[in-house]
Amino acid sequence: MKPRENLDTIHAAALEVFADYGFKKATLEDIAAALGMTKANLYRYARNKRDLYENTVRWALLRWQARVGEAIAGERDVERQFRVMCRKAVEYLSGDAHLSRLLMRDPEIFPMFAEQDPYADINRASMAMIRRILERGIAEGRFRTVDLASVPEILFSIYKMFIIRMYIRTKDRPLDSMFAQTVELLCRGLVLPEPPGGPAGEPQASRRRP
Amino acid sequence: MKPRENLDTIHAAALEVFADYGFKKATLEDIAAALGMTKANLYRYARNKRDLYENTVRWALLRWQARVGEAIAGERDVERQFRVMCRKAVEYLSGDAHLSRLLMRDPEIFPMFAEQDPYADINRASMAMIRRILERGIAEGRFRTVDLASVPEILFSIYKMFIIRMYIRTKDRPLDSMFAQTVELLCRGLVLPEPPGGPAGEPQASRRRP
DNA sequence: TCATTAGTGAACAAAATATTCATTTGTTCA
DNA sequence: TGAACAAATGAATATTTTGTTCACTAATGA
Secondary structure, eight states, X not given: OOOOOOHXXXXXXXXXXXXXXXXXXXXXXXXXXXXXXXXXXXXXXXSSHHHHHHXXXXXXXXXXXXXXXXXXXTOOSHHHHHHHHHHHHHHHHHHSHHXXXXXXXXXXXXXXXXXXXXXXXXXHHHHHHHHHHHHHHHHXXXXXXXXXXXXXXXXHHHXXXXXXXXXXXXXXXXXXXXXXXXXXXXXXXXXXXXXXXXXXXXXOOOOOOX | OOOOOOHHHHHHHHHHHHHHHHHHHOOHHHHHHHHTSOHHHHTTTXXXXXXXXXXXXXXXXXXXXXXXXXXHHTOOSHHHHHHHHHHHHHHXXXXXXXXXXXXXXXXGGOTTTSSSXXXXXXXXXXXXXXXXXXXXXXXXXXXXXXXXXXXXXXXXHHHHHHHHHHHTSSSOOOHHHHHHHHHHHHHHHHBOSOOSSOOSSOOOOOOOOO
């Protein structure tokens, strides 16, 4: 038998099937068929159906997180870093058709909205990333000294933007402008009015109304 | 109990559920729940699940057909009538979210493509409408004397346009221009080069390349 | 060769689901 | 009012699905 390189193939297939049918209606045989193998073999990769599901979501969320991380790695200026983080987070989340469909389909498991979030650790990682940006912004004197307890709220905003984007996708609303406005609002609470002498990073164009 | 007016409500709900899950994964309980009643009661309106499915598709297709019929009823000029028929047929077919999703989901039952089409009668009605237009066009001297055996092929073209439109919907391709081109091609085979003295209807703008 | 990993087929208990039917709940109208 | 009728239900049943296990086979690598 051809050895299967890694779990990625299984997770990718499972993600698609779960996104198509939701947890309940998706069957292990659907997933196995998509992979060209029998359902019994799936038990080598997950203890049971629920496990396969959670592992899959976890895998997809981590991939999403990693992409956002890469996107902001190149940014030198904190303000830009913050903006890119917000934009990319929503972009990738709604861009990955399967992940977004999955998150919309089984709302009871949507991170941060479930009674007890099975993906709390992943959200924690996201929040750590946000916190790092805030801390750096504050240290560089670019951001106000905000309470770091507001970090979860920023992540929450991002999810909210994603949901809105998903639900109104069919209509051709000027969503991106609405989205930009939200990011703008977040920034206005963060970024200091005018950096006195120009700090570490080169002066970024930060459109702000007078 | 409140008496239920007619079958429309049941069919509408069934259409939505079947479109969401496909025939196999949709359960009678899903449909009943959507209607706020118990599945047992569904058997008052259809002999079994398959029956409910076929009745529902039939109902949706007939509604679609009726709308196209209304749309062309107002047109005086045959050429315009033909164009409107093509355009509206695809528009309504892909516009009715549930119907289109349903037709895409269970391809084996897609009219004209199934081994033995359970909706042959409805297609026949559509073809009768097309034939009436052709006959009128020929009688008025606006159309070439085409073989009426080509009627099914025109209906087939319409379905084909619909399918393409559905599959590429996500990408923002200039679909409507592609679509218009197809109609143009159909027309070019039909409409006579130049009506000598101007026939019954007022002269319609029929964009044709030299 | 042996050890290890990947995969299968059959079997089974539990759950889901289509279908039936006797009964209940409203509605209509004499 | 109450008889006749239609709409809907709850429970029961027969049949499939489906999640899960396990003994067993096939391929790979050293």
